[in-house]
Amino acid sequence: MPLTNNTLNYTLHLADNALILGQRNGEWCAHGPILEQDIAITNITLDLIGQARNFYQNAAACLHESGDPTASEDSLAYLRTEREFKNLLICELPNGDWAQTILRQFFFSTFQLLLFEKMKHSNNEPLVAIAEKSIKETQYHVKWSSEWVIRLGDGTTESHSRITKAVDTLWMYTGEFFIPASYEMIDVASLKNEWMNKVKEVFDEATLTLPENVFMQTGGKNGAHTEHMGFILSELQYLQRVFPGAEW
Amino acid sequence: MEIYNLEKAFQDKIDKEIKIEPKDWMPEAYRKTNLRQISQHAHSEIVGMLPEGNWISRAPSLKRKVILIAKVQDEAGHGLYLYSSAETLGTSREQMIDDLHSGKAKYSSIFNYPTLTWADMGAVGWLVDGAAILNQVMLCRTSYGPYARAMVRICKEESFHQRQGFDALLVLSKGTKEQRAMCQDAINRWWWPSLMMFGPKDSESTNSDQSMKWKIKRKTNDELRQNFVDMIAEQIKLLGMTLPDPDLKWNEAKKQYDFGEINWDEFWNVVKGNGPCNKQRIAARQKAHEEGAWVRAAALAYAEKKRLRSTAKVA
């Protein structure tokens, strides 16, 4: 596959989504609400960072072919700046409480699953391979997170009010899924209906209401992030920045 | 049967290497000792997630990040296996966690030391897990069945923990001047606390004799500590680093290493709660537990609703 800027940017966008959400979910490790769920969300974290590595390695291979021998998964994850990261805004938001974390996972994984299923039929071989592997993981993420959305929505008064608050916080970041950036190779706008149907189905069971007429935030895909992004990268990249060129 | 006969039959079983199972008759002191030891061990795994979890967001490469996450997650799993085996002795996990948070239950003091640099991830894996593994391998043969089975599972999974620690230090030891200094500094800080992990000297250990007789423990604190020193004193040569003990030297007559005196004042001080991170560790566990309360309650409430609905459907 010849490298175009679009392929590279798109691969980085997919990698950044998985890495930044993995980085956020990783904050739960050792702090979960109960041991069993601490382990569960950490499995998802490992899946996401694994996906990110696959995409970065693919991007690095593309860069090698086009004459940049220094590119690696780590140079791409650790040595780019805030404005170069192309992840969706929703991935970089703080975890909030358990309700906000699992609702974000549900929104994101539901989108990712639809995306990967489409990507599986694209003509970019490396991306097809990554999509096929990731679909299996993502199906479980959707199952796990949708069950939690239902549990919290239809659980106690407190859990219902917390997840309702999470819907208010996160909904304005869901529009970005479906507004295509110039480099996107999959028609994301076409995924919107199916995504809405799935969300509606789960929300109905969870006794939650879909918000209406919300202004959607965008920018992440093109490097215009929230103020959280710089803090995430300063932690993530700290050692590589302090000791340039060192091996770890 | 008279109590005397029950006790004799119990000890006969132990002597014949027959495992004790949850519903078998056991002396109350045996039950209590196991419960104390297993729950302490479980708490150590859980509190032990914190000093390493501290570096997940800052791991210096994606490979190191997934290794570290997988390792900390394993510790959660190990805590879970151990809580489960302690529960067979009749105390709920909830109760054990309350005891941890109230300070009534102890956990390994090593986790009250801070992880200051990335090299600490290597030193903790190599030294702390290395020390733990010696203890755990011995415990695979402990007399209480559920504990022994949990330990077999744990040992299988632990085997990568120490290796990844040494591997991380090996890379640092071959790295830049700053990395080598970071490596030596971490070893300096973790060496003595690792030796303390084996507990007080045999001459001062109150629980040792009975635990050996019941085959809960199968080696004494000092024996295990000596095994550890002999192992590490050789491995450190491969790193080209040194251990911070001027008295450490090979004793040809005894075929083992002599080593210096542990600072027992520091040991008891940390045990009593005055280590650099005692308060923070417990506070972090309490916070996670308290903030999780509404989540646990919601899941139960939902399960109950679902159960009622399905009974209603049947009726």
Add this chain to the structure above:
Amino acid sequence: MNIQIRKFYYGDIPEETAGGPITNVSSDEKAWPLWEVFIRSKQGLDHKHVGSLHAADASMAIENARDVYTRRQEGVSIWVVESKFIHASDPADAESLYEPAADKIYRHPTFYDLPDAVKHM
């Protein structure tokens, strides 16, 4: 609040006869029930008991079992059952239950000494 609960982990034999006391739980919180986990390590083998965990309901117990007990591809199928539903034999009956089988050696193929000429038996 100080409630007394009695837990019959691993079977329904009262704790008193097993040397264990009744548990005192000091907190108000109701805990997720305990489940026993059985895993089939590969197709064609029996499910085997691997340990236990806490979960609010059965589907969560299966997912938790997947996350806790199959992190290293240890299984292809999972059974869970709430611990309180397991009935166990009483260890005090062990002699009368299992020892009578010891002298029935004629149940084992090695009891029969056949000429070498008999093949495939």
